[in-house]
Amino acid sequence: MKLNSVKENPEFMDRAVRYFQSKWASEQSMMVYEDCITHFTNPSNPLPQWYLLLDDDKIIGCAGLITNDFISRMDLYPWVCALYIEEEYRGNAYGTILLERAKKDAKEGGFNYLYLCTNHIGYYEKYGFEYIGTGYHPWGDSSRIYKTTL
Numbered sequence: 001m002k003l004n005s006v007k008e009n010p011e012f013m014d015r016a017v018r019y020f021q022s023k024w025a026s027e028q029s030m031m032v033y034e035d036c037i038t039h040f041t042n043p044s045n046p047l048p049q050w051y052l053l054l055d056d057d058k059i060i061g062c063a064g065l066i067t068n069d070f071i072s073r074m075d076l077y078p079w080v081c082a083l084y085i086e087e088e089y090r091g092n093a094y095g096t097i098l099l100e101r102a103k104k105d106a107k108e109g110g111f112n113y114l115y116l117c118t119n120h121i122g123y124y125e126k127y128g129f130e131y132i133g134t135g136y137h138p139w140g141d142s143s144r145i146y147k148t149t150l
Contacts, residue, residue: 001053001097002053003053003097004051004053004054005049005101006037006049006052007040007049007050013038016037016062017037017038019062020037020050020082021033023084024082024084036050046105046110046111047066047067047078048064048066049065049105050065051063051064051065051101053085060085060086061083061084061085061089061094061095061097062083062098063080063082063083063101064081065081065114066078066079066081069116069117070137071117071143071145072136072137073115073135076113076115076145076147077111078111078115079115081116083095083099083116095123102114103148103150106150107150112149112150113147113149115146115147116145116146117144117145118143118146119143124146125146129147129148131145131146132145133145
């Protein structure tokens with residue numbers, strides 16, 4: 001497996017946009033990922049980051065490191081977002097590769113904590129995240145908020 005930071009490997013930008021869109025976007029939100037991923041190249045700013053996990057040349061997973069994951073807790077950041085592993089690759093702890101890189105980059109960016117929002121229970125706890133409360137999305141849903149110390 002190879003982990004690519006799109007910031008460090010901008011030649012992956014178009015593939016990253018298409019992959020994140022295919023896994024996370026609706027017809028109405030396609031431009032969100034395109035806009036986010038194509039406007040993050042300021043090397044002096046540690047956020048955002050976009051990651052692709054590859055098996056040879058095949059993208060098998062992704063994640064982002066961002067300032068806010070469309071959740072009400074604007075006082076908390078950075079957030080790991082859009083973690084995804086292709087179904088046939090699940091069960092091999094490949095998600096931890098993406099999580100550990102996000103943790104490393106967040107710490108190097110000067111942050112002490114990393115957050116995520118999800119309604120999955122039991123997965124992120126295995127990787128050092130603890131539930132700290134509930135946050136609310138602009139579209140009316142809520143999500144559990146998790147935190148880990150870096």
